[in-house]
Amino acid sequence: MSIIPYGHQSVDASDITSVKDVLKSDWLTQGPKVRAFEDALCAYTGARYAVSVSSGTAALHIAALAAGLKHGDEVITSPITFLASANCILYCGARPVFGDIDPETVNIDPSNIRAGITRKTRALLPVHFAGHPCDMKEINAIAGKNGLIVIEDAAHAIGARYKDERVGSCKYSDMAIFSFHPVKTITTGEGGAVLTNSKVLYQKLMMLRNHGTTKDPGSIDKRMGDCAWYYEMHELGFNYRITDIQAALGLSQLKRIDSFIKRRHEIAGVYNKAFDGNEYFDIPIEKDHAYSAYHIYPLRLKDRFSRKRREIFARMRKEGLGVQVHYIPVYLQPYYRKLGYKKGSCVNAESYYQRAISIPIYPGLKAAEVARVIDTVYKIFREAR
Ligand SMILES: Cc1ncc(COP(=O)(O)O)c(C=O)c1O
Structure with missing residues (x-):
């Protein structure tokens, strides 16, 4: 029996040709493709600047540093996310404060952002869970x-729209980050990017991805401006560079993003119709302000079935559905518990976690596979009744 994963990249002949061309060129690490990829990300999102890096985690890290986060600061984020959203705050010595989610969208609830603000709060880090945009106008206010x-x-949300804006435009934020990990909407293998409309932040981000160094004649010792070999280190940065090989793949994938998002919507539409009003679980919703990227399609099991989630999940895996749980509330991780975070602090997040099962959704999923997912899901829930 073949296994249908919950997510999978879509790499075609045009992607492969783009990567091959780079391998035959003079540039393997940062070259013209990196710049071209960044320009294309700006053109796509509407943001003024893009800094592409080696992962979404690296993007979060340099964004947090560029924001000036430091020891003693607090940052409010969602507990239902991948670890990196909160870890990047810890990397800077600051403290994540988890605001409970809205059970309907699974995004952080703005009222819990308000409730979490203290004198130490320095930043907000909302996560567009599953590709469904948060209410950014409210969060920005x-x-x-x-x-x-x-x-x-916005690791899940390239291709999503908030009102009339593409996610990543930064109309309602200082920075937005993407991940290009293979299960995401477009991939570079590993990779990520930070988008911003601020030149000051852009310059900081560019330095931080490359050891904190600059050659900008306006920033370095004036007497050395005509020395081609000269550079200065102004920040403690990293090697978070993305390669031309990856950027070429990203550029090629970005050309296909509309078809990826369209197909994700088609699949979500088939699931929505098949599962509408069922007695076992609730399905993802799209708010009026949102056009989701449908990065994942998480079911939320109703009370009676959430108690059997473990057994239902195991049965789905046994039947060849590569289901997953997105996510364990971050603060329940042993590392966070040791830092003093307590079970029970975000009740909606913990309740959601007991209910969640993500079923397969990705552009390469065929109609027959979608039908197999639907039949298998119904069969398993009927048996669990
Ligand atoms: C919400 C979220 N943020 C950040 C990341 C980190 O991205 P990357 O795996 O590219 O480092 C992920 C990855 O899964 C994610 O889901």
């Missing part, structure tokens, strides 16, 4: 009132 920086974790 809270930030504006309290003098906070906003970093959008």
